[in-house]
Amino acid sequence: VRIVVNGHPREARAVQWEDDAVLAVDQRMLPDRVALARLETVDAVADAIRTMIVRGAPTIGATAAYGMALAAIAGEDLAASRAKLAASRPTARDLFAALAHMDLALAHGRDPLAAASGYADDVVARCVAIGEHGLDAIPDGARVLTHCHAGALAAVDVGTALAPIRLAHASGRHVFAWVDETRPRLQGRITAWELAGEGIPHALIADNAAGHFMARGEVDVVIVGADRIAANGDVANKIGTYTKAVLAQRHGIPFYVAAPRTTFDAATRTGADIPIEERDAGELGGGTARNPAFDVTPAGLVTGYVTEAGILRPEDLKRSTGLAAAWTREP
Amino acid sequence: VRIVVNGHPREARAVQWEDDAVLAVDQRMLPDRVALARLETVDAVADAIRTMIVRGAPTIGATAAYGMALAAIAGEDLAASRAKLAASRPTARDLFAALAHMDLALAHGRDPLAAASGYADDVVARCVAIGEHGLDAIPDGARVLTHCHAGALAAVDVGTALAPIRLAHASGRHVFAWVDETRPRLQGRITAWELAGEGIPHALIADNAAGHFMARGEVDVVIVGADRIAANGDVANKIGTYTKAVLAQRHGIPFYVAAPRTTFDAATRTGADIPIEERDAGELGGGTARNPAFDVTPAGLVTGYVTEAGILRPEDLKRSTGLAAAWTREP
Numbered sequence: 001v002r003i004v005v006n007g008h009p010r011e012a013r014a015v016q017w018e019d020d021a022v023l024a025v026d027q028r029m030l031p032d033r034v035a036l037a038r039l040e041t042v043d044a045v046a047d048a049i050r051t052m053i054v055r056g057a058p059t060i061g062a063t064a065a066y067g068m069a070l071a072a073i074a075g076e077d078l079a080a081s082r083a084k085l086a087a088s089r090p091t092a093r094d095l096f097a098a099l100a101h102m103d104l105a106l107a108h109g110r111d112p113l114a115a116a117s118g119y120a121d122d123v124v125a126r127c128v129a130i131g132e133h134g135l136d137a138i139p140d141g142a143r144v145l146t147h148c149h150a151g152a153l154a155a156v157d158v159g160t161a162l163a164p165i166r167l168a169h170a171s172g173r174h175v176f177a178w179v180d181e182t183r184p185r186l187q188g189r190i191t192a193w194e195l196a197g198e199g200i201p202h203a204l205i206a207d208n209a210a211g212h213f214m215a216r217g218e219v220d221v222v223i224v225g226a227d228r229i230a231a232n233g234d235v236a237n238k239i240g241t242y243t244k245a246v247l248a249q250r251h252g253i254p255f256y257v258a259a260p261r262t263t264f265d266a267a268t269r270t271g272a273d274i275p276i277e278e279r280d281a282g283e284l285g286g287g288t289a290r291n292p293a294f295d296v297t298p299a300g301l302v303t304g305y306v307t308e309a310g311i312l313r314p315e316d317l318k319r320s321t322g323l324a325a326a327w328t329r330e331p
Numbered sequence: 332v333r334i335v336v337n338g339h340p341r342e343a344r345a346v347q348w349e350d351d352a353v354l355a356v357d358q359r360m361l362p363d364r365v366a367l368a369r370l371e372t373v374d375a376v377a378d379a380i381r382t383m384i385v386r387g388a389p390t391i392g393a394t395a396a397y398g399m400a401l402a403a404i405a406g407e408d409l410a411a412s413r414a415k416l417a418a419s420r421p422t423a424r425d426l427f428a429a430l431a432h433m434d435l436a437l438a439h440g441r442d443p444l445a446a447a448s449g450y451a452d453d454v455v456a457r458c459v460a461i462g463e464h465g466l467d468a469i470p471d472g473a474r475v476l477t478h479c480h481a482g483a484l485a486a487v488d489v490g491t492a493l494a495p496i497r498l499a500h501a502s503g504r505h506v507f508a509w510v511d512e513t514r515p516r517l518q519g520r521i522t523a524w525e526l527a528g529e530g531i532p533h534a535l536i537a538d539n540a541a542g543h544f545m546a547r548g549e550v551d552v553v554i555v556g557a558d559r560i561a562a563n564g565d566v567a568n569k570i571g572t573y574t575k576a577v578l579a580q581r582h583g584i585p586f587y588v589a590a591p592r593t594t595f596d597a598a599t600r601t602g603a604d605i606p607i608e609e610r611d612a613g614e615l616g617g618g619t620a621r622n623p624a625f626d627v628t629p630a631g632l633v634t635g636y637v638t639e640a641g642i643l644r645p646e647d648l649k650r651s652t653g654l655a656a657a658w659t660r661e662p
Contacts, residue, residue, distance in 0.1 A: 181615060183514055183537040192618055204612075204620040206514040207538050208571025212607075212626040215573065240539025242546065243574060250577055276543075281535075284512060287523055289535040295543040 056154020134164025387485020465495025
C-alpha cells in the first residue's frame with residue numbers, strides 16, 4: 001500500500017525485510033497515524049504479533065516467517081525462537097503454516113531470508129489470484145459487506161476479502177462496500193482507510209447496523225477473511241463474523257470467505273477444535289468483561305470459499321476426507 | 332439510582348423537578364463521570380433530549396412532560412414549546428405519549444407540575460410492575476443478555492428490561508447479565524454501571540460477541556427495552572436489537588421486549604412506518620459512514636412483551652385490530 005510516514009510517501013507491504021531487520025506497518029494507530037515498526041529480534045517480532053502491531057492471518061504468518069529468518073541469521077536457538085512465535089497468538093492458522101514452511105526450509109539448509117521472503121511473496125501471489133476468482137462473486141453494482149480488515153495490510157499486500165472488491169473497482173465495475181466498524185479494535189477503520197485510498201465508495205457502519213441494512217435490501221453479498229478454516233469448512237474469523245453469516249442466511253445473501261490455502265487447516269477437524277483467543281477486558285474500556293477475539297462460523301452458512309485455486313463450495317470440502325483433496329497442488 | 336455528584340452521594344431519578352427547574356442525570360459521561368444537568372427552559376430541555384443528556388424512551392417522555400410544565404409555568408407559547416420538544420428525537424413513542432398527556436392535562440386546567448410529576452411517577456410504577464411480571468421470564472440461574480441501556484436512568488427509575496433482572500437478584504435468584512456494549516454510543520457501559528451498583532453479576536461484551544456466547548449455550552434469555560412498538564408488534568429499539576433477535580431465534584433462546592404501555596403505538600401500523608433516526612457520522616469516528624440509531628425487530632421474532640399488565644404474546648396483539656384491545660384499562 002501507499003503510505004506517508006513522517007511526511008514522506010512510500011510504498012510498503014504490511015511486513016517486509018529492510019536493512020537487516022523486519023519492517024512492519026504499525027497498525028495500532030491506523031488510520032489516524034501511519035508508523036513503521038523496525039523489529040530486530042525474535043522477541044520483538046513475537047511482541048509485534050501479540051500486541052497487534054501486525055494483524056490479519058496472512059500477515060501474521062509472513063511476520064513469523066521473517067522472525068524465524070531473523071533468528072536463523074543471528075544464530076539463535078531455533079526451537080526456542082519458534083516456540084516464542086508459536087505462542088504469540090493462538091487462532092490464526094497462517095502462523096503455524098509459516099512456521100512449518102520455515103522448519104522445512106531451514107532443515108533443508110535454504111537461505112533463511114530467501115525462504116521468508118518467498119513465503120511473503122507467495123502470500124501476495126495467492127491474494128492476487130483470490131481477487132481474480134472472487135470477481136465472480138461481485139456483479140456490477142454490488143453492495144458488498146465486509147467485516148474486520150481483510151485488506152492489504154492484513155495479507156502482506158492486496159488482501160483477501162478486499163482483493164476482489166479492489167479488482168472489481170479497478171476493472172470498472174460499480175462496487176460499494178459496507179464496512180463493519182469491528183469492535184473492539186475497530187479494524188473497520190483500517191478497511192475504510194484502504195478503500196478511501198483507492199477511491200472505492202464505501203460507508204463505515206456500527207457492527208450493530210449490518211442487520212438493519214440487510215433487512216432493507218441494501219446488502220447484496222458478504223465477503224470476509226478468515227483466521228483458520230477447519231477440515232469440515234467451519235471458519236474462525238474476527239468476532240462478529242458468525243453474526244453476519246446468520247444474518248446473511250436469513251436474508252438470502254451470499255456469504256463468502258476469502259482465504260489462501262495457508263489459512264485452511266486439514267489437521268483441525270471442526271470449528272469446535274479451533275482455539276479461540278480471549279483478549280484483555282481493557283479493549284472494552286475495563287470493568288467486568290468477556291472479550292473473545294474470534295468466533296466460529298459453521299460451514300453450513302458459507303456460500304463459498306474464495307481461494308487462489310478458485311471458489312470452493314462447502315460440498316467440495318465435504319466430498320474429501322478433509323481439505324487436502326480439494327487442492328490440486330501442495331504449497 | 333444512588334449517585335455521587337462532586338463527592339456527595341444522593342438519590343436521583345433520571346429526571347425530576349427540583350428548585351423550579353428540571354434536573355436530569357447527564358448520561359453523556361457515564362459511567363466515568365456523574366453530573367446533573369439543570370434545565371431551566373424548554374429549549375434546554377429539547378437540547379437535552381437531542382444531545383442525549385437524557386436517553387431511553389420512558390425517560391425521554393418524562394423529560395418532555397417536565398419541559399411542557401416549564402413552558403406552562405413560565406407562560407410561554409405552548410404550541411411552539413410542544414413543537415420544539417416533538418422535534419427533538421423522532422423514534423421514541425413515549426415522547427409523543429407524554430406530550431399528548433400534557434396536552435390533555437393543560438387543556439383541562441390541571442396544575443402543570445402535578446401533571447408532569449404524575450406522568451413521571453406513573454412511569455416508575457409501570458416499571459415496578461414490569462419487573463414483577465418479567466420475573467416469570469427469568470428462572471433461577473438464568474444468564475440474561477440485554478442490549479443498550481434499559482435501566483433506571485432510561486425509565487426515570489427502576490428500568491424496563493433491567494427491572495426483572497433487578498427483582499430476580501433482589502429476591503435471591505441467581506442471575507447473570509450479558510451486557511452488549513452497544514456501539515456507537517456505548518450505553519452498555521451505563522447498564523454495567525447500574526448492575527455493578529447493585530452487585531448483580533454481569534459481563535460487558537462487544538456487540539459482535541453475543542452470537543458467540545449464544546452458540547456456546549451460554550445465553551438463556553434475551554430481554555431488551557423498546558423505543559416504539561407498532562400495532563402489529565414490530566419493535567423499534569436501539570440499533571443491533573434486530574440482530575440479537577435473529578441470533579436468539581436461531582439458537583432457540585426466548586426474546587422478550589420490556590416496555591410500558593406508553594411505548595406501544597396503536598397509530599403506527601407496522602415497523603416499516605416507524606421513523607428511524609440517523610445520527611451523525613462523528614459517532615463512528617468520522618469518515619464516510621452511515622449511522623442509524625434504531626432498527627426494527629419484526630413481531631415474529633418476539634417471544635413476549637413484558638408490560639405492566641403482564642407478558643403479552645405476539646398473538647395477543649394480532650387478535651385485536653391493534654394494541655388497544657390488549658389493554659384492559661386506559662392510561
